[in-house]
Amino acid sequence: MQPVLEVSIYTLLRMAFIWQLISLFIYLVGTLTIAAFLYDNFKSLIHIIKALLEPYFQPQLPQTLVDKFGKWAVVTGATDGIGKEYARELARQGLNLVLISRTKEKLIAVTNEIESQHKIKTKWIAVDFAKGRDVYEQIEKELAGIDVNILVNNVGRMYDYPDTLEAVPEDLIWDILNINVGAVTMLTRKIVPHMKAARKGAIVNIGSGSELQPMPNMAVYAATKKYVTFFTQALEQELAEFNVTVQLVMPMFVTTKMNEYSDSVMQGGFLIPNPHSFARSAVFMLGKTNTTTGFWTHGLQVSMIDKRLFPITTFSTIDRFLQYFFMKMAPQHLRLLIGHQLTKRLRLEALGQKKLAT
Numbered sequence: 001m002q003p004v005l006e007v008s009i010y011t012l013l014r015m016a017f018i019w020q021l022i023s024l025f026i027y028l029v030g031t032l033t034i035a036a037f038l039y040d041n042f043k044s045l046i047h048i049i050k051a052l053l054e055p056y057f058q059p060q061l062p063q064t065l066v067d068k069f070g071k072w073a074v075v076t077g078a079t080d081g082i083g084k085e086y087a088r089e090l091a092r093q094g095l096n097l098v099l100i101s102r103t104k105e106k107l108i109a110v111t112n113e114i115e116s117q118h119k120i121k122t123k124w125i126a127v128d129f130a131k132g133r134d135v136y137e138q139i140e141k142e143l144a145g146i147d148v149n150i151l152v153n154n155v156g157r158m159y160d161y162p163d164t165l166e167a168v169p170e171d172l173i174w175d176i177l178n179i180n181v182g183a184v185t186m187l188t189r190k191i192v193p194h195m196k197a198a199r200k201g202a203i204v205n206i207g208s209g210s211e212l213q214p215m216p217n218m219a220v221y222a223a224t225k226k227y228v229t230f231f232t233q234a235l236e237q238e239l240a241e242f243n244v245t246v247q248l249v250m251p252m253f254v255t256t257k258m259n260e261y262s263d264s265v266m267q268g269g270f271l272i273p274n275p276h277s278f279a280r281s282a283v284f285m286l287g288k289t290n291t292t293t294g295f296w297t298h299g300l301q302v303s304m305i306d307k308r309l310f311p312i313t314t315f316s317t318i319d320r321f322l323q324y325f326f327m328k329m330a331p332q333h334l335r336l337l338i339g340h341q342l343t344k345r346l347r348l349e350a351l352g353q354k355k356l357a358t
């Protein structure tokens, strides 16, 4: 005969009580986690709405970029792509410009074009950020006497196309480290004391959506962009008490020469804007939110997943439904797998294009 298990009423009550405590704990942790996630994801939107409504309730506050931050902006990597369009948009909004880039002829062409269209002052500085610490003394000398109020750290370099670490030339890796990490760090360090003293100013750092997870085949590039994220967010806290705005812009794909290795990306479209539309939208966010993808569909887009890039993979069914928001919900391992599939595809596409070109 089976032994009868006797459980007293007190034991049952104690077990029920413990179970209730565990449930309450799980409930509290779940609620806090969801609240933190929603806050993280929607605080930008809330800040933008607040900034848009502010003029109606507090019309005495400064409204234009010039009123908010001052008259002079410096833009790095300003002769092409996103940087050139940032420069054009800032000029349209009445800012004087210092454009810093590598190629003198392109700098002259861009400054001439902008001056012919807007009543602003311009200056250009030709330096190669890949050279490392040598260039900053020159920049400092050339900026002497200019009160820099907005600094757009835009200059950036990717591999020629996604590839494995050992396939990327060693010199290019040094260039990427010097450009993507060195320029943003050292230029910010030079400009910050003036902004702190003036108790106003804005630093805009162009990161990338590729920092959302480690990116195989773009390992160095994506890691430098993670650096930009942490660097920017740390400075945002450091400089808040000095009334200096520090903004992180994390674009997804934009149709610039950086992506010329891929016809699919360069086709552009709803999720992939051209640099003009992108910069116009990103500049609109300046002074309204400190973290932004810069372009509204990039906020919706899965981290770099696009139907054309995944026509036959297992991800093709989910790419249309996932959004950046949901992407962030996915475990990092899954994001990493998706990122890897994407860069593998892009690599094959780039190799195919190269073969056709030769």
Ligand SMILES: NC(=O)c1ccc[n+]([C@@H]2O[C@H](COP(=O)([O-])OP(=O)(O)OC[C@H]3O[C@@H](n4cnc5c(N)ncnc54)[C@H](OP(=O)(O)O)[C@@H]3O)[C@@H](O)[C@H]2O)c1
Pocket: 076, 077, 078, 079, 080, 081, 082, 083, 100, 101, 102, 103, 106, 127, 128, 129, 130, 131, 154, 155, 156, 157, 179, 206, 207, 208, 209, 250, 251, 252, 253, 254, 255, 256, 257, 258, 259, 275
């Ligand atoms: N395009 C995208 O899909 C995308 C996505 C996410 C993030 N981003 C980020 O956005 C930023 C701008 O990218 P983009 O696509 O507009 O780039 P881009 O079209 O390749 O333009 C790069 C600009 O930087 C200048 N530059 C390059 N190397 C330089 C160096 N060593 N020293 C000085 N200037 C140099 C170039 O000057 P030259 O004209 O002389 O070459 C050009 O003006 C980068 O930080 C990039 O990482 C881009």
